[in-house]
Amino acid sequence: MAGRRRKPAGRLIAVEGTRGRDVTRAAARVWQHLKDEGAEGGVSTWDASGTFYELRLAKQKELTPSPRTLLLLYASDLTFRLRWQIRPAIAQGQTVVAAPYVESAIAFGEAAGLPRKWLTELFRFAPKPDACLHAREKRSSSGWKDKWMAGFPEFASVVLKSTRADWDERRRRAEAIRILARSEGRRGCRLLKKKSLRELT
Amino acid sequence: MPKALRAAPVTLPRPRLRTLLRAQEKRRGLLIAFEGPDGAGKTTQRKLFKTWLQSEGHEVVTSKWNSSPLIKPLIKARKKVHALGPEEFCLLHAADFRHRLHTEILPALWQGRMVLADRFLFTGLARDAARGLDLDWLLHVYSPLVWPDVVFYFSVSPDTSTRRVVSTRTPKFYEAGQDVTGEGDAVTSYRQFIARVIREYDALALIFQFVTIDAERPIYEQHRRIREFFQSARRRAWAEWNVEAVLEWLAERGEGAGTGARARTRTGTRTRTRARTKTKTSKDEAGRGG
Numbered sequence: 001m002a003g004r005r006r007k008p009a010g011r012l013i014a015v016e017g018t019r020g021r022d023v024t025r026a027a028a029r030v031w032q033h034l035k036d037e038g039a040e041g042g043v044s045t046w047d048a049s050g051t052f053y054e055l056r057l058a059k060q061k062e063l064t065p066s067p068r069t070l071l072l073l074y075a076s077d078l079t080f081r082l083r084w085q086i087r088p089a090i091a092q093g094q095t096v097v098a099a100p101y102v103e104s105a106i107a108f109g110e111a112a113g114l115p116r117k118w119l120t121e122l123f124r125f126a127p128k129p130d131a132c133l134h135a136r137e138k139r140s141s142s143g144w145k146d147k148w149m150a151g152f153p154e155f156a157s158v159v160l161k162s163t164r165a166d167w168d169e170r171r172r173r174a175e176a177i178r179i180l181a182r183s184e185g186r187r188g189c190r191l192l193k194k195k196s197l198r199e200l201t
Numbered sequence: 202m203p204k205a206l207r208a209a210p211v212t213l214p215r216p217r218l219r220t221l222l223r224a225q226e227k228r229r230g231l232l233i234a235f236e237g238p239d240g241a242g243k244t245t246q247r248k249l250f251k252t253w254l255q256s257e258g259h260e261v262v263t264s265k266w267n268s269s270p271l272i273k274p275l276i277k278a279r280k281k282v283h284a285l286g287p288e289e290f291c292l293l294h295a296a297d298f299r300h301r302l303h304t305e306i307l308p309a310l311w312q313g314r315m316v317l318a319d320r321f322l323f324t325g326l327a328r329d330a331a332r333g334l335d336l337d338w339l340l341h342v343y344s345p346l347v348w349p350d351v352v353f354y355f356s357v358s359p360d361t362s363t364r365r366v367v368s369t370r371t372p373k374f375y376e377a378g379q380d381v382t383g384e385g386d387a388v389t390s391y392r393q394f395i396a397r398v399i400r401e402y403d404a405l406a407l408i409f410q411f412v413t414i415d416a417e418r419p420i421y422e423q424h425r426r427i428r429e430f431f432q433s434a435r436r437r438a439w440a441e442w443n444v445e446a447v448l449e450w451l452a453e454r455g456e457g458a459g460t461g462a463r464a465r466t467r468t469g470t471r472t473r474t475r476a477r478t479k480t481k482t483s484k485d486e487a488g489r490g491g
Contacts, residue, residue: 054275059270065296065299065300066299066300067453069300072299072342073272073293076288076289076296079289083286121338124338124341164453164455165455166455
């Protein structure tokens with residue numbers, strides 16, 4: 001009896017960063033590379049559930065979430081992505097590039113003053129990625145651009161800037177970059193380079 | 202907040218916030234939570250209690266479960282299309298709770314008003330645990346926890362809850378727990394699901410020492426017991442119970458940064474705020490209250 005062909009194992013690649021534009025570009029680069037190598041699947045991006053898009057439409061006086069509330073909403077969006085995009089694709093043996101995934105949100109949350117322990121526990125439901133690549137920012141001398149939907153840090157920063165008197169986004173951004181860089185080398189996370197891309201395949 | 206401090210990144214001095222918290226202790230309002238399964242009569246008792254408190258001269262604010270003007274529309278839209286998984290359901294309700302806590306509940310308490318919570322975070326814990334989520338994770342999601350001064354738990358059997366709910370309406374999809382029971386019939390599903398929810402509530406009532414009210418007793422008897430308990434209850438100091446949650450809220454408001462002569466910046470340098478600023482901030486606090 002001929003042996004049954006095994007389905008290829010699905011893979012989850014996390015692409016992390018502290019700026020939406022960097023994460024989007026890095027994800028496109030990683031996915032192009034994987035596609036060229038014959039991978040099937042796709043990219044799972046931020047706000048697939050439309051939560052933040054809908055929040056953006058709320059009245060300005062009601063748009064007053066705290067960093068903790070924003071992180072809870074990010075986590076709920078991630079559960080949506082896991083349920084409808086990531087897990088089904090992996091179950092079919094495909095590759096999913098999650099951009100961003102958990103580390104970016106933890107770095108932002110920690111920079112916003114939330115305890116790391118709470119953040120790591122919050123994201124306990126998220127499976128560990130098979131590989132984790134960082135799109136590191138080169139410059140950190142300015143704050144995030146006021147582009148609501150560019151990424152989670154941008155969205156959160158625009159909201160917090162308008163509601164919190166002590167929100168210094170330049171310092172927070174520098175802090176987020178530092179925290180994300182600190183996690184490189186831990187839990188298999190590494191900086192996105194040609195070499196790290198080659199090692200994916 | 203003083204302009205100079207707004208410009209400079211400031212780590213709020215926690216000891217100063219604690220002092221502010223202690224000073225506010227006697228002036229703050231009380232937080233009273235009404236918990237229990239659907240059909241237990243919480244809303245009836247909450248309304249009676251509110252009327253009584255108002256007749257006693259208290260200013261009373263009510264906060265209902267899943268009522269944040271920011272998050273409620275998101276939840277409602279997703280519930281309508283049955284698109285929520287257990288984790289997403291939990292996290293959205295936790296976000297709704299946190300938003301109400303920061304924008305409605307804590308400000309009202311700080312201003313000296315009584316807050317009656319028609320369901321509190323224990324509703325989230327009981328329902329989500331009944332959906333199969335880990336209680337330890339749920340406690341993390343809702344932390345820093347906020348302990349009400351009193352939690353009245355309206356205890357009924359699953360049969361009574363089902364009978365009372367079904368006599369007025371057909372339970373909705375998530376209310377009936379059809380997302381986890383897999384039952385096609387809403388009433389059958391509700392009966393199964395509410396039994397699980399009540400089991401979780403009973404466990405929480407033991408752990409967190411709720412005041413259990415037998416919700417199968419006549420309405421006036423329940424109301425009398427609530428009044429009696431409330432009049433004899435000991436006030437729980439925030440400094441003992443709710444330090445983390447209240448300090449986080451105060452820090453977010455920028456409270457405490459300008460109340461003293463010194464505030465420490467991230468870089469370790471100290472800035473001395475002017476006496477004029479200090480006086481102005483103190484006046485603001487006294488006037489603003491919340």
